[in-house]
Amino acid sequence: MSIKIQREISQILIEDVKFNLDEKSFESEFELHIIKKRMFHELVEGEANFEEILEALESFVGTSNMDVYLIDVCPQLDRLCDLYGMPD
Amino acid sequence: MPRRRTRFKTLSRDLKKLQGRTPEAGSNEANFLDFLTGKTNIQVFNKVPEGGKVRYRISILPFALSPTGNTPDQRYKAAITAYSFAGLKERTGLTIAACGIEFTVEGNKENELFYPALIKPTYSSAATNLRPAATRSAVTNESYTHERTRTFSIPFGRTTTDVKDAQSGAAETNISDVDELDVLRSLRQELATNQNEANRPLTIGYEPELFKPQVGAKDATAEADIIITGIDTN
Numbered sequence: 001m002s003i004k005i006q007r008e009i010s011q012i013l014i015e016d017v018k019f020n021l022d023e024k025s026f027e028s029e030f031e032l033h034i035i036k037k038r039m040f041h042e043l044v045e046g047e048a049n050f051e052e053i054l055e056a057l058e059s060f061v062g063t064s065n066m067d068v069y070l071i072d073v074c075p076q077l078d079r080l081c082d083l084y085g086m087p088d
Numbered sequence: 089m090p091r092r093r094t095r096f097k098t099l100s101r102d103l104k105k106l107q108g109r110t111p112e113a114g115s116n117e118a119n120f121l122d123f124l125t126g127k128t129n130i131q132v133f134n135k136v137p138e139g140g141k142v143r144y145r146i147s148i149l150p151f152a153l154s155p156t157g158n159t160p161d162q163r164y165k166a167a168i169t170a171y172s173f174a175g176l177k178e179r180t181g182l183t184i185a186a187c188g189i190e191f192t193v194e195g196n197k198e199n200e201l202f203y204p205a206l207i208k209p210t211y212s213s214a215a216t217n218l219r220p221a222a223t224r225s226a227v228t229n230e231s232y233t234h235e236r237t238r239t240f241s242i243p244f245g246r247t248t249t250d251v252k253d254a255q256s257g258a259a260e261t262n263i264s265d266v267d268e269l270d271v272l273r274s275l276r277q278e279l280a281t282n283q284n285e286a287n288r289p290l291t292i293g294y295e296p297e298l299f300k301p302q303v304g305a306k307d308a309t310a311e312a313d314i315i316i317t318g319i320d321t322n
Contacts, residue, residue, distance in 0.1 A: 003203045007295050016210060016293035019280065030276055034269070034294060041296050 010040045013057055036060065096120065096227065119229040130226045133219040134238075140171030146189050147196045148204045148245030151268040151297050155246065158263050160195035166204040166243050175240030179211055181282040182275060188247030204243035205268055205297035207275050209289035213238045237290060244271055245297075250278065268297060 014036045020026035043056060058064060099120040103111070111117035122128045147163035149155055155162045168176075168189070176182060184190075187207075218236040225232060251260045254269045272294060282288050308314050 003298060003300055007206075010295070011293065016208065016291035018291050019289050023280070026280060030292065030294075034272070037294055038296050041298065045298075045301065 006041070006044055010037060014040060099228070114229075116228045116230070119225075120227055123227045128226045128229075131219075133217065135217075136169075136171050140169060140174070142170045143167040144170065144173065145192045146243070147192050148190075148243055149188055149247070149263070150202060150299075151205065151246055151266075151271075152299055155264055158246075160193045161197065163190065163245075164197045164199055164202045164204075165192060166202065166245075168243055169241070172240040172242055175209075175211075175238065176242050179238075179287050180209060180240070180242070180279060181284065181287060182242070182278055183249065185247060185249040186251075186275065186278065187242055188245035188249075188271060189243065199299075201300040203298040203300065204245055205272065206241050206243055206293075206295040207272065207279075208239055208241050208293040208295070209279050210237050210239040210291045210293075211287065211289055212236065235290070239293075244275060247271060250274055 014033065017026070017029045017033045020029065039060070040057075043052070099116060103117050103120060106117065111121060119128070144167065145165050146168055147160070148166045149158055149163050153162070176184065176187070213236040215236065215238075219234050221234055221236065223232065223234050224230065246263055246266045248260050248263055248266060251266055251270050251274045252258060253260055253265070254267070254273050260266045260270060276292055279289055279292060306313070
């Protein structure tokens with residue numbers, strides 16, 4: 001998988017951190033973001049397949065259904081599909 | 089096997105249920121049919137101007153390597169778009185030195201496997217050429233609100249400019265002691281405390297630095313491991 005696509009997918013699965021005036025809370029959310037990003041890239045670098053990544057992310061974000069989780073980020077998915085075409 | 093996903097799954101199912109009958113005018117199914125037959129189209133508003141898409145080479149001192157100093161031969165070439173560079177200069181309040189960016193000089197290394205770490209702040213935008221704040225879906229014609237934003241992807245590398253140690257909080261003075269988290273946290277702090285409130289980001293994202301691993305290469309632990317017999321080099 002190219003790094004560009006890898007980064008697009010991680011952008012969809014791991015959302016950016018919303019700015020928060022509460023510095024402590026913003027900082028801790030950003031630290032979690034860093035951990036998730038690094039974990040995602042380690043999974044990909046470790047040649048895990050997409051199914052394994054999804055399962056690991058499901059347990060990490062605390063959902064048993066990644067499909068439902070992804071519905072929230074559907075607009076970004078659409079953007080990705082527009083950019084790279086639908087997977088077959 | 090990757091999971092198969094279908095776009096507009098629910099709308100497609102609802103349309104199939106009609107079994108060829110014409111959907112009621114103004115219904116989601118009728119609007120979706122208009123979309124499928126090309127009567128309505130999704131418009132792309134946030135078009136970066138051609139000049140903004142141009143990628144420029146800059147140089148970065150990678151975190152993955154231990155530098156002996158900040159010399160040109162230890163810096164790697166990376167790219168930034170004119171759009172993101174304009175955002176860095178005009179909106180972020182950051183300096184290029186604080187991002188560890190320098191312009192290319194003789195001796196900088198070229199390595200296509202190197203992908204610099206990125207910090208990606210997103211800002212509110214008042215630009216009128218973006219999607220209107222109150223708009224309608226091209227697929228279902230339902231109204232929705234849209235936040236106009238601009239996101240810049242800014243590469244960063246080792247630097248001692250405005251960087252504090254992530255653990256001790258002390259200013260970093262030795263380039264080899266600086267790590268990715270030190271710079272990332274310093275940049276995040278700088279973005280979040282921008283004196284110009286209009287230029288405080290809505291969101292901040294991050295992508296780690298990567299040296300893409302060589303795929304399909306065999307380990308060579310000794311010269312004899314590399315078999316060169318029968319290879320014509322003339």
